[in-house]
Amino acid sequence: xxxxxxxxxxxxxxxxxxxxxxxxxxxxxxxxxxxxxxxxxxxxxxxxxxxxxxxxxxxxxxxxxxxxxxxxxxxxxxxxxxxxxxxxxxxxxxxxxxxxxxxxxxxxxxxxxxxxxxxxxxxxxxxxxxxxxxxxxxxxxxxxxxxxxxxxxxxxxxxxxxxxxxxxxxxxxxxxxxxxxxxxxxxxxxxxxxxxxxxxxxxxxxxxxxxxxxxxxxxxxxxxxxxxxxxxxxxxxxxxxxxxxxxxxxxxxxxxxxxxxxxxxxxxxxxxxxxxxxxxxxxxxxxxxxxxxxxxxxxxxxxxxxxxxxxxxxxxxxxxxxxxxxxxxxxxxxxxxxxxxxxxxxxxxxxxxxxxxxxxxxxxxxxxxxxxxxxxxxxxxxxxxxxxxxxxxxxxxxxxxxxxxxxxxxxxxxxxxxxxxxxxxxxxxxxxxxxxxxxxxxxxxxxxxxxxxxxxxxxxxxxxxxxxxxxxxxxxxxxxxxxxxxxxxxxxxxxxxxxxxxxxxxxxxxxxxxxxxxxxxxxxxxxxxxxxx
Amino acid sequence: xxxxxxxxxxxxxxxxxxxxxxxxxxxxxxxxxxxxxxxxxxxxxxxxxxxxxxxxxxxxxxxxxxxxxxxxxxxxxxxxxxxxxxxxxxxxxxxxxxxxxxxxxxxxxxxxxxxxxxxxxxxxxxxxxxxxxxx
Numbered sequence: 229x230x231x232x233x234x235x236x237x238x239x240x241x242x243x244x245x246x247x248x249x250x251x252x253x254x255x256x257x258x259x260x261x262x263x264x265x266x267x268x269x270x271x272x273x274x275x276x277x278x279x280x281x282x283x284x285x286x287x288x289x290x291x292x293x294x295x296x297x298x299x300x301x302x303x304x305x306x307x308x309x310x311x312x313x314x315x316x317x318x319x320x321x322x323x324x325x326x327x328x329x330x331x332x333x334x335x336x337x338x339x340x341x342x343x344x345x346x347x348x349x350x351x352x353x354x355x356x357x358x359x360x361x362x363x364x365x366x367x368x369x370x371x372x373x374x375x376x377x378x379x380x381x382x383x384x385x386x387x388x389x390x391x392x393x394x395x396x397x398x399x400x401x402x403x404x405x406x407x408x409x410x411x412x413x414x415x416x417x418x419x420x421x422x423x424x425x426x427x428x429x430x431x432x433x434x435x436x437x438x439x440x441x442x443x444x445x446x447x448x449x450x451x452x453x454x455x456x457x458x459x460x461x462x463x464x465x466x467x468x469x470x471x472x473x474x475x476x477x478x479x480x481x482x483x484x485x486x487x488x489x490x491x492x493x494x495x496x497x498x499x500x501x502x503x504x505x506x507x508x509x510x511x512x513x514x515x516x517x518x519x520x521x522x523x524x525x526x527x528x529x530x531x532x533x534x535x536x537x538x539x540x541x542x543x544x545x546x547x548x549x550x551x552x553x554x555x556x557x558x559x560x561x562x563x564x565x566x567x568x569x570x571x572x573x574x575x576x577x578x579x580x581x582x583x584x585x586x587x588x589x590x591x592x593x594x595x596x597x598x599x600x601x602x603x604x605x606x607x608x609x610x611x612x613x614x615x616x617x618x619x620x621x622x623x624x625x626x627x628x629x630x631x632x633x634x635x636x637x638x639x640x641x642x643x644x645x646x647x648x649x650x651x652x653x654x655x656x657x658x659x660x661x662x663x664x665x666x667x668x669x670x671x672x673x674x675x676x677x678x679x680x681x682x683x684x685x686x687x688x689x690x691x692x693x694x695x696x697x698x699x700x701x702x703x704x705x706x707x708x709x710x711x712x713x714x715x716x717x718x719x720x721x722x723x724x725x726x727x728x729x730x731x732x733x734x735x736x737x738x739x740x741x742x743x744x745x746x747x748x749x750x751x752x753x754x755x756x757x758x759x760x761x
Numbered sequence: 762x763x764x765x766x767x768x769x770x771x772x773x774x775x776x777x778x779x780x781x782x783x784x785x786x787x788x789x790x791x792x793x794x795x796x797x798x799x800x801x802x803x804x805x806x807x808x809x810x811x812x813x814x815x816x817x818x819x820x821x822x823x824x825x826x827x828x829x830x831x832x833x834x835x836x837x838x839x840x841x842x843x844x845x846x847x848x849x850x851x852x853x854x855x856x857x858x859x860x861x862x863x864x865x866x867x868x869x870x871x872x873x874x875x876x877x878x879x880x881x882x883x884x885x886x887x888x889x890x891x892x893x894x895x896x
Contacts, residue, residue, distance in 0.1 A: 514848060518818050521847030525868035526775040532872050533782060561869055579855075 279377075282361060283331045284370040287312045291372065299377055301347030316375075319343040319351055334360040334368040341378075353382040398496035402431050404489055406447055418498055420470035431494075436468040450481055451490065467496070475500050506575065513571050520564050528557045566697040569628075570680065573704040580622040580708055584732045587617030587626070587660050591649050594630035598638065606643030609634065614651035617658045619729040621709045626729075629705050632698040633662040633725050640666030641722070653731070657711075661726040663718050678703040678713065702727070763789035765883055768810035770794075770801040770827060771845070772819045779872060780814065780845075787876035798822030802830055805837045812883040813837070814866075817846035817857070825860055832861070843882050845870065 273280050274293040282291030292307040300315055307315045312331055318324040323342065330337045337358040343351050358373045392399050398418045401410040408426045416423055419434055435443045467477045476499045484491040531554040533539060542550065572578035595609045602609050637647040645665035652659045669677060676682040683696040706713045711729035718724045767790055771777050777794040784792045793808060795801040799822055805813065813831065817824035824844055831837040841863045849867030857865050864882045
């Protein structure tokens with residue numbers, strides 16, 4: 229508070245205190261008893277909308293301006309000469325005495341928060357700044373105070389606090405040094421601690437010991453680049469309860485800038501149930517895989533032996549029936565394989581072996597694999613002249629991508645047409661495109677074309693024999709390979725589907741391969757399955 | 762019946778029958794079938810097969826368990842074993858190979874090419890010669 233105000237207020241207080249006159253406030257307004265300048269100051273203070281008040285050393289009110297009148301509901305005439313307790317009625321009776329003492333002890337008390345009842349009984353959240361008043365000779369004569377009404381702010385804070393407290397996600401705030409500064413009820417429930425046991429402790433007490441080093445590094449990384457993100461995204465983060473039991477969590481982080489620096493807000497979700505569901509799904513898939521493939525294996529092998537004449541020569545009609553059964557069996561096998569494939573990609577359990585791959589060689593291999601299918605449909609497959617199209621990818625998965633694109637093109641192109649593959653490259657990316665002669669993609673289907681089990685309405689897909697998984701697998705694999713997939717109308721009808729992949733030079737410094745299975749596996753796996761389709 | 766003795770272990774009767782038929786197309790191959798890992802352990806001791814074709818998912822003693830029991834026996838400690846399985850996703854196959862089998866044949870299998878495939882695994886020294894051009 230500027231000196232002149234203090235002095236002016238002190239003057240008012242002394243004058244009123246000396247005279248003990250309840251009508252003094254009116255006189256103050258007229259400047260009675262003061263020099264012209266002091267009277268002006270006193271009048272100014274009195275008219276402020278901010279609440280000013282003063283007491284003598286015994287807590288008797290000696291000053292009460294218009295702001296105080298508005299705030300507490302007592303006029304100056306009512307307030308002056310009364311005990312501060314009587315006009316600033318502290319809501320908590322136990323705190324009332326302490327509050328009064330603050331005015332009597334002769335010390336500065338900044339930011340004293342309290343709740344007082346107004347004259348009409350309404351609770352008012354207040355912040356007081358109390359300063360001792362001294363006479364011109366330096367004697368302690370009382371105290372002056374400014375009171376700010378923070379009721380609305382407090383209510384907003386209270387609502388916010390209730391929302392955080394009731395949040396179904398665990399919420400906590402951590403300071404830059406990793407110490408917990410706030411937790412909500414869900415955090416207490418998740419981790420089995422009372423909040424008093426967590427506040428000011430390093431957040432690592434909630435992390436299993438074997439992961440604490442990693443966690444400190446992750447936290448430091450976030451503090452350096454504090455963009456909001458999910459900490460557990462794509463990675464299983466493990467948390468530890470008070471009883472030592474570990475559980476998987478997903479954590480979303482946000483940086484919160486406050487006056488004293490950076491705080492990290494962490495929303496913690498227990499994903500134990502989600503993980504259990506995923507495990508159940510994996511088991512289910514493995515079982516389905518076995519239970520469906522075993523009878524399929526018998527059907528396919530029997531038909532194949534019959535078709536090969538191992539059961540004796542078949543009359544033409546029987547031969548045709550065997551062929552139909554065989555094609556249907558192959559289709560069912562492909563469907564089971566596709567479902568397993570997509571499940572493997574989505575769950576991340578399918579490992580990719582990255583390395584330099586020639587897209588042209590890949591296209592040639594896929595054309596070879598698809599040639600029978602194409603000739604059955606009366607189509608020719610052509611690879612346009614192109615360079616090697618070196619990319620950074622998993623060779624086997626890439627063959628699968630091109631094979632699926634070819635399969636799609638073959639399904640939708642009328643007999644007698646040509647499906648053309650082309651490879652174009654620039655400095656960073658290589659594009660492989662497959663141009664079909666199909667009817668094009670209906671507008672209403674465009675948003676779903678790469679989704680699982682997506683089939684255009686009214687299409688003759690049933691007779692084409694697809695489950696709507698091929699393009700979905702293409703997209704998932706290409707995205708895992710760091711590329712992108714798309715389509716555009718082909719000049720002269722039909723559609724061009726394309727994939728774009730990074731060149732090896734664009735991936736310098738990338739790991740040579742994902743940690744994964746032995747090199748021999750890539751020979752055994754997809755090749756073997758493809759041969760048997 | 763030939764002298765390349767192949768012991769087949771599978772709990773599915775149709776699969777046993779079809780594998781017997783498929784391998785029986787090759788005059789060099791002799792096949793015996795067992796319906797369980799336990800049965801196979803006894804049979805292998807007596808018959809001394811050149812190769813064991815082993816199903817993975819079987820009740821009681823599964824493929825990997827049977828494999829490790831075969832390895833514990835002197836007579837079959839070095840007999841090549843091939844898993845024949847409907848659990849043939851790449852992650853499964855990678856895992857199986859670490860267990861010490863010489864190969865994995867996924868189901869559904871190609872009955873017409875099966876004999877050649879099995880012979881390649883049974884005679885690894887000749888693999889390059891015999892494997893060339895087949896399948």
